[in-house]
Amino acid sequence: MNYSRRNFLKAAGSGVALTALGGGSMLAAVASPAPGLPVPMTKEKAIFILNGKPLVAEYEARTTLWEVIAVKLGLTGTTRSCNRASCGACSVLIDGTPFYSCHTLAMEAAGKKIFTIEGLGDEKNLHPLQKVGYLYMAADCGFCTAGWSVTAKALLDKNQNPSEDEVRSALAGHICRCAAYPAIVRTVMDTGAVLRGEAEV
């Protein structure tokens, strides 16, 4: 007998199969999972109002909002980084409030207004946040950019003249691995000045 990890796994696998076969009909076992075993996920279908457009997606109960936005609906601007509700890269707005889309279930956002970085502006029509951010080089690698940009928009929608403390507090849930924090904070404050009509960009 060759004692190897591969043979051990093979033996363990046949043990499982024999246990299952020896316990009665396989068909009956599939139709009625033993208590405590996970039951198959059910599929849901819902409308997601993404940047003003109603889009239909099918998803399982466990599917996150990020998976619906980026994988199922193809809006890949929202970055998923830590995937554990720590960094803020995946932030989107739901009815105007920032949420980590990696830790929000799709079903929680179904039927609500979702705002992503694609809704902010594009190459031909940049939002002032993007123009000012470009001037101050507020994006280095860019991994955090989509997240803090939508959070900053939510702040500026409510308050076009935030103090530095208010900006730092609003963006507290965002980690920038490139440490571009001074440029990011200045971008949000100076964008406020543009939106108030006190500066041009």
Ligand code: FES
């Ligand atoms: S990827 Fe969602 S918080 Fe980091």
Ligand code: FES
């Ligand atoms: S610019 Fe690189 S993580 Fe923020």
